[in-house]
Amino acid sequence: MKKSRVLIALVAAVALTASACNANPTPGSGGTATTGGTLHILFDNPTLKEDPAKSQSLAVSAIHLMIRSLTTWKTDPNKPPTVVPDLATDTGTPSDGGKTWTYHLKPGVLYEDGSKITSQDVKYSVERTFAPQLSEGLAYHKTLLVGGENYKGPLTGQDLPSIATPDASTIVFHLNKPYGDWPWIVSMPAFTGVPKSKEDVVHYQDHPLASGPYKVQSAQQGSKIVLVRNKYWDQKTDPVRTALPDSIVLDMALNGEVINQRIIADQGADQAAFSFVTLQAALAPKVLNNPQVKARLAVSPSGALDYLALNTRKAPLNDVNVRKAIEYAIDKNAVQIAAGGPVIGGDIASTLIEPGISGYQKYDLYQAPASGDVAKAKALLATAKFNQTAPLVLISQNDSLHVAVSQAIQASLQKAGIKVTLKPEDDDSWQADSTGGKPNYDLSLSGWLPDFPSAQGSIQPLIGTSEIGNGGFNISQYSNAQVDAAIAAATSQTDLTKAAAQWGALDQQVMQDAPIVPLFYAKNAFLRGSKVTNFYLPPYPPYPSVLTVGLTGK
Structure with a gap:
């Protein structure tokens, strides 16, 4: 599975109407795809x-x-x-x-x-x-x-x-x-x-x-x-x-920002090239403020789930009402802004299964304004007889985006009366602390994208009992025998339509226990040259398919 260890800064909710059919032109591509030419794919x-x-x-x-x-x-x-x-x-x-x-x-x-x-x-x-x-x-x-x-x-x-x-x-x-x-x-x-x-x-x-x-x-x-x-x-x-x-040339070992600068400039052979490096947030204004360049930007409808894991085995988070209070308290609008806003951050999330994965059902068990519901959170804390003696420890990677999102979460919970101490770590330390079996944290900021488009990959690795410790990614330490049995049943279902329905039901079953706070579905954005056509990002995976890309004859 793909761990989103770095919150991806993404660009522009651009409407995509491109067709994969080589008989139809992609908007902004310069014309209909034809057979021939040399395509360049630029990698870092x-x-x-x-x-x-x-x-x-x-x-x-x-x-x-x-x-x-x-x-x-x-x-x-x-x-x-x-x-x-x-x-x-x-x-x-x-x-x-x-x-x-x-x-x-x-x-x-x-x-x-x-x-x-x-x-x-x-x-x-x-x-x-x-x-x-x-x-x-x-x-x-x-x-x-x-x-x-x-x-x-x-x-x-x-x-x-x-x-x-x-x-x-x-x-x-x-x-x-x-x-x-x-x-x-x-x-x-x-x-x-x-x-x-x-x-x-x-x-x-x-x-x-x-x-x-x-x-x-x-x-x-x-x-x-x-x-x-x-x-x-x-x-x-x-x-x-x-x-x-x-012919296709795979150009490697290039600087990521230079790649995107080249595609923005759209000169010479780069007109027949596309970037396989997500557009950096710093370059967003240069793209979004130029209609000709913006027309060559493809944005994924959805992407990895960025979320907050709650350590369900450690007091006070072993109380479901405290966890539900956190679900209501978090200001997801502030989180979204910290990650770059609705344009370069992603869409606010409420599910474990990402949009674009079969089995996804749009729902929200903890309906609240995007800024959170502090009153509801405080009422749940009162029901739990919450009496905090020490701040909750929130671990995250120490890059600027994770720190900014952590700070937004800290401020949200403070409004509800929950104190939080931030502990930014380098990637290896965060990985060891989150998945190594010794969870010395209360909260962990993370992200997830399955390796194949099945809801099994969205749910089982994050909440299955077998995934606790030993490098497993159940960093909520969540264990529920009924959920494990439902996972086994859905995993063994050979009718993929029926399996999708089972996974969708499981999503809601798990969220009733509130082991995870879904934050946002991070988007990806990639640029192409003006002669590249049939170029789009599907709902999943949030990357361009190299199998259908062509070049216009113009």
């Missing part, structure tokens, strides 16, 4: 991990220009993403109550050398993620596959029997528990094809064998990776990628 990261075993990239990221997984995500500017088949013929057939998942590969899907992608290649790709040398990638499958806890990867000469390949086009996964979100899991980079004969632990990431529309022409980590067309990719088998540019 010094390296890009293009080995699928090492990658933590989402399904809309650059690695998926080169590789295809069993499933992928279909995004839309205005709707939550859906999971769709990619290498596979469907999103998976569950059996054994959701503990077994079967996939069949589409006929005619090929690598860049013209060879056929087989189920054995997919099995090997997943197995190699268990090797200690290749263990940096997303790891959800490692705890779900039977025997995964003891498996050390294929480089030892061993295979993982819980991944079966009865023939060259069929692959079957045996899980240790029912898991309805498995179709999302197999959209991750590991679930591509890697032929065993192509294994190169050190250099595979420089040239992964392409199954997507582009292959690596050259790779200089720390500088740039150049992608050119893979002639063996067949668009008829691909439901998502449009493969409009002839």
